[in-house]
Amino acid sequence: MKLRWKYVSRERGVFWFRRGKGKRIKLPANPHSPEFAEAYRDALAGVAHQRGGKKRFPGGTLGWLIAQYLESGTVRRLAPISRQTRANILNRIAEESGMVDFRRITPAVIAKGREKRAEKPEAANNFVKAMRGLFKWAAEQGHVTSNPAREVDKIRVAVKGYHTWTIEEIDAFEAKWPVGTRERLALDLLLYTGARREDVVRLGRSNVRNGILTFTPSKTANTTGVTVTIPLLACLEDSIAACPSGHMAFLVTTRGKPFAAASFGNWFREICNEAGVPGSAHGLRKAAAVRAAEQGATDEQLRAIFGWTTANQSIAYTRNASRKRLGEGAASLLTREPKKN
Structure with a gap:
């Protein structure tokens, strides 16, 4: 079956996009649907297509980096609750600042994000912790040359913690x-x-x-x-x-x-x-x-x-x-x- 979509092939009823020796990208089942056309345009542009109304971020953006990190083995090896907590924090960051070029993020930028959350010290410190984890992984993968979050201190708070039963x-x-x-x-x-x-x-x-x-x-x-x-x-x-x-x-x-x-x-x-x-x-x-x-x-x-x-x-x-x-x-x-x- 010859398709009008360039770089698209069909195997066993499944449509795939692949340009040159690039990664194969699975496309929606109906080639006449708006979703198929949207996914095809994303594939051409090198943008990850995400269902469910989530934002899509091009390569080089913070949102793209977060998406890659959350799919990495580093995150998958975290305990389930830790993994979910980390994802919740970073997905909120992606919603707010996903189009920022992650290579332009400095310690000052992260410190500003911490101060934005300073009224809730635990949230501010969780933000710093999540960014440290993200950029540590990014440095290991060669996406950045250093971890800007490592230079940002957490807010010192008197830890009350959970009430201990009497x-x-x-x-x-x-x-x-x-x-x-x-x-x-x-x-x-x-x-x-x-x-x-x-x-x-x-x-x-x-x-x-x-x-x-x-x-x-x-x-x-x-x-x-x-x-x-x-x-x-x-x-x-x-x-x-x-x-x-x-x-x-x-x-x-x-x-x-x-x-x-x-x-x-x-x-x-x-x-x-x-x-x-x-x-x-x-x-x-x-x-x-x-x-x-x-x-x-x-x-x-x-x-x-x-x-x-x-x-x-x-x-x-x-x-x-x-x-x-x-x-x-x-x-x-x-x-x-x-x-x-």
């Missing part, structure tokens, strides 16, 4: 949701494994052998690859047995399907509200670390339990626990000795 809040939650409920099982899995929400929803019978729970945290699976190996505590085993899921995963939705990490986080926040506690899944992980540290866990033990790989992650908990013990033991030294007669 003993009273855990007690209140347990009183509202007794053993045998999905809600209680969710709390017990978080508290007695120290797992993040994205890992808790994946835990199941396949992770347990001879009373030992083993899993690889998804956040670091593609980087450190550290595996967490801990005993399945009796209290957690009882909670699992009292709330059978009928599925390989311990925790399932009302429809009997495993949770997605995001929906689990939303659901867990809702049941915390019902129990009258200001908790979150990550705050419970912090509570587990505090509890272990205050009961004498060492830095090495904390890193083994929580899958951490650096001392900085565990030292904060053990240092605070030591300070608490020392303070409790030394408080009596503040009292005044009775006067001698």
Whole structure:
């Protein structure tokens, strides 16, 4: 079949654009449609055609660079949540400044973008972090000669972080949701494994052998690859047995399907509200670390339990626990000795 479109061929019902020895580009199925004509014009111009109303960016623009980066192995190797967060930030940047020539982006330009977001320091710092990752990759690929974002500092903020559950809040939650409920099982899995929400929803019978729970945290699976190996505590085993899921995963939705990490986080926040506690899944992980540290866990033990790989992650908990013990033991030294007669 001879086509009127130059550089276009048809193979097994699929239309392809290829000019010379360039990359083959798949075209829409109907050669008489406006979408086909638009995709063909994009291919001729060397612009990536994107469906769904997304902007298309020519080579040399920031939008083009972002699109290439998000399709790279560097991004694909990130943990799913990290990958989605990075994509959300960079796609918003592409919408705002996608037609800017990325080769003209300087540290001053990135610093200006940071200051634009300064009212929300976390957003400003996430912007800087995303741009560092983007231009680090771009430098490795030869698109730029240096990383302009590397010279831009993040905004220093007092990190408040997630609220750490108190003993009273855990007690209140347990009183509202007794053993045998999905809600209680969710709390017990978080508290007695120290797992993040994205890992808790994946835990199941396949992770347990001879009373030992083993899993690889998804956040670091593609980087450190550290595996967490801990005993399945009796209290957690009882909670699992009292709330059978009928599925390989311990925790399932009302429809009997495993949770997605995001929906689990939303659901867990809702049941915390019902129990009258200001908790979150990550705050419970912090509570587990505090509890272990205050009961004498060492830095090495904390890193083994929580899958951490650096001392900085565990030292904060053990240092605070030591300070608490020392303070409790030394408080009596503040009292005044009775006067001698």
